[in-house]
Amino acid sequence: MAxxxxxxxxxxxxxxEANGFVFTAGIVADNLTQDTKxxxxxxxxxxxxxxxxxxxxxxxxxxxxxxxxxxxxRDAMNESWNAWTGGQNxxxxxxxxxxxxxxxxxxxxQVTAAK
Amino acid sequence: MAxxxxxxxxxxxxxxEANGFVFTAGIVADNLTQDTKxxxxxxxxxxxxxxxxxxxxxxxxxxxxxxxxxxxxRDAMNESWNAWTGGQNxxxxxxxxxxxxxxxxxxxxQVTAAK
Amino acid sequence: MAxxxxxxxxxxxxxxEANGFVFTAGIVADNLTQDTKxxxxxxxxxxxxxxxxxxxxxxxxxxxxxxxxxxxxRDAMNESWNAWTGGQNxxxxxxxxxxxxxxxxxxxxQVTAAK
Numbered sequence: 001m002a003x004x005x006x007x008x009x010x011x012x013x014x015x016x017e018a019n020g021f022v023f024t025a026g027i028v029a030d031n032l033t034q035d036t037k038x039x040x041x042x043x044x045x046x047x048x049x050x051x052x053x054x055x056x057x058x059x060x061x062x063x064x065x066x067x068x069x070x071x072x073x074r075d076a077m078n079e080s081w082n083a084w085t086g087g088q089n090x091x092x093x094x095x096x097x098x099x100x101x102x103x104x105x106x107x108x109x110q111v112t113a114a115k
Numbered sequence: 116m117a118x119x120x121x122x123x124x125x126x127x128x129x130x131x132e133a134n135g136f137v138f139t140a141g142i143v144a145d146n147l148t149q150d151t152k153x154x155x156x157x158x159x160x161x162x163x164x165x166x167x168x169x170x171x172x173x174x175x176x177x178x179x180x181x182x183x184x185x186x187x188x189r190d191a192m193n194e195s196w197n198a199w200t201g202g203q204n205x206x207x208x209x210x211x212x213x214x215x216x217x218x219x220x221x222x223x224x225q226v227t228a229a230k
Numbered sequence: 231m232a233x234x235x236x237x238x239x240x241x242x243x244x245x246x247e248a249n250g251f252v253f254t255a256g257i258v259a260d261n262l263t264q265d266t267k268x269x270x271x272x273x274x275x276x277x278x279x280x281x282x283x284x285x286x287x288x289x290x291x292x293x294x295x296x297x298x299x300x301x302x303x304r305d306a307m308n309e310s311w312n313a314w315t316g317g318q319n320x321x322x323x324x325x326x327x328x329x330x331x332x333x334x335x336x337x338x339x340q341v342t343a344a345k
Contacts, residue, residue, distance in 0.1 A: 026324025209256025
């Protein structure tokens, strides 16, 4: 059994591979001046990058957890989500609310993918 | 490695199989006029149906996440939960609060099962 | 496929093994008079114990979800987290807020490990 950890920072790794699965950290946007739609686009682009590091991609995501700071931003988040999935290879998903580490953060997404 | 996605809607699949595991979406009740106990019963019946689609069942659930909109409804949710599990084959579980997509939703449950 | 459930209580198992992975329940502190730093230490010590029951350990954690009741306690939680990890073998991680089962609970942690 091998575990591969990519881009460990001080507190967590950005993405970890083990036993045929890939687990991302909860990803937030870098540019927090953007609105929910823009932040979601950034998060999903970063998830694409992390999945690629592991030799997998968005067509193999099996489960996603999406935290919004305000459930009223769900439609805006879904605009970027739907553009990203293209309606194909859809994972199981839960979208709920929580406060995040910085009050400017509007959305955080964690995904589990197969590889 | 094969991924099987069941009942994809516009935004997510209801349940996804990969590498010996089954991941449901976060499931909510259809009839949102019911109370926490009734909504939990509905959610768990739907989870039974989804697990069956994947050739597994509630005796093989390994992890569950339960979101309540009000932690004071935990006992009511647990009444339906305990009736469902029968105290057997209990998964790991976290039960926390969050706001859900519709204010009438009182409970959302995501489970991971082996198969 | 074998599933091993450790320390089942009435409602959930403390930790479950299946298919090369180990899933803990959402773990909270026993002594709820302690502050966030102390409660986190208790939680992580309990997670060490549970992982050991399964023949694995903290160097093989692949994903962690941390719920705080107040995001302002993130730094205090991270003090205990960083002491626990030693900056090595870092999992993916999401740290978000939620209300927990008892108002004295300040932190709950669920981890998934490989074995």
